[in-house]
Amino acid sequence: MFAKFQAKSDTVDQLKHRLLEMVAHTNKEEGCVFYNLHVDHTQSNTFYFMECWRDQAALDFHMETPYVKAIIRDSVDLTQDGIEISYMSLIGA
Numbered sequence: 001m002f003a004k005f006q007a008k009s010d011t012v013d014q015l016k017h018r019l020l021e022m023v024a025h026t027n028k029e030e031g032c033v034f035y036n037l038h039v040d041h042t043q044s045n046t047f048y049f050m051e052c053w054r055d056q057a058a059l060d061f062h063m064e065t066p067y068v069k070a071i072i073r074d075s076v077d078l079t080q081d082g083i084e085i086s087y088m089s090l091i092g093a
Helices: 012-026 056-063 066-080
Strands: 001-009 032-039 046-053 079-086
Touching: 001 012, 001 066, 012 032, 012 066, 046 056, 046 079, 066 079
Parallel strands: none
Antiparallel strands: 001 046, 001 079, 032 046
């Protein structure tokens, strides 16, 4: 799963701080395989989470945590267009 956040020009630092808090909380979740934050090389206001979950139940749990609900709510003010989420499955191993 990838989640993309494109900060408004005046919220880059605030959004980055909030996303780093998400990393600290989420990596403690039992079903989290990895939860990594990246910044785009050419657009420093664009952040991506690369996430992997043990199973759908772990992802469902994550989506119901207070910190996920808060970032979803606050993304209206912190991002240009909200959060763009892409779900995918590994092919070939």
